[in-house]
Amino acid sequence: MAFAVARTRDEALLYLELTPCQDCGSNEAPWEHGLTEVDGELTISYAAVCPGCGAEREYLFGLPALETPPGSWPTFGGAEPSELLDAGQWLEVADQAAGNVPADSTEAGRVLAIARAAVEEVIKFVPAGQDAVPVDEFWTCAGRKVRDAEPGRFRLDRLLVVRDTYHELSLTTGAK
Numbered sequence: 696m697a698f699a700v701a702r703t704r705d706e707a708l709l710y711l712e713l714t715p716c717q718d719c720g721s722n723e724a725p726w727e728h729g730l731t732e733v734d735g736e737l738t739i740s741y742a743a744v745c746p747g748c749g750a751e752r753e754y755l756f757g758l759p760a761l762e763t764p765p766g767s768w769p770t771f772g773g774a775e776p777s778e779l780l781d782a783g784q785w786l787e788v789a790d791q792a793a794g795n796v797p798a799d800s801t802e803a804g805r806v807l808a809i810a811r812a813a814v815e816e817v818i819k820f821v822p823a824g825q826d827a828v829p830v831d832e833f834w835t836c837a838g839r840k841v842r843d844a845e846p847g848r849f850r851l852d853r854l855l856v857v858r859d860t861y862h863e864l865s866l867t868t869g870a871k
């Protein structure tokens with residue numbers, strides 16, 4: 696498969712949010728998605744006209760081999776690790792969410808749900824029987840930067856504590 700797989704719509708939209716327009720830097724766009732065939736392969740296309748500069752933007756993703764059943768929001772994917780964001784990028788998503796929890800309890804619950812789900816995604820990169828995310832699961836500059844800042848954060852025991860903390864926080868904010 697030529698394109699990185701987008702496991703779910705939540706994952707594709709998060710990836711697009713982290714991928715600003717090359718021409719003007721805007722990361723907002725009215726994305727329309729659909730299926731398209733590229734070299735005989737069915738591919739997911741997200742396309743939009745950038746509201747910042749009018750550029751036509753299009754991103755293509757592979758279809759997942761297995762569809763992820765819809766679960767609680769957000770659902771970034773099944774048990775298999777992400778192909779769109781690396782382990783460091785996922786932890787950064789979690790950090791940014793957890794660092795900006797709004798006062799409103801419903802909103803806070805949503806933000807903490809993102810933080811918890813993003814840490815869950817980091818954990819999926821840890822192979823069974825190993826105790827940390829392997830170095831080759833950091834394939835972007837942004838991701839490597841997060842790892843280099845504090846490699847110990849990608850140990851499984853620490854990731855599990857962080858995930859559980861976000862989960863408990865989301866319960867105490869009164870969110871479901």
Ligand SMILES: [Zn+2]
Pocket residue numbers: 716717718719720721745746747748749750
């Ligand atoms: Zn633009």
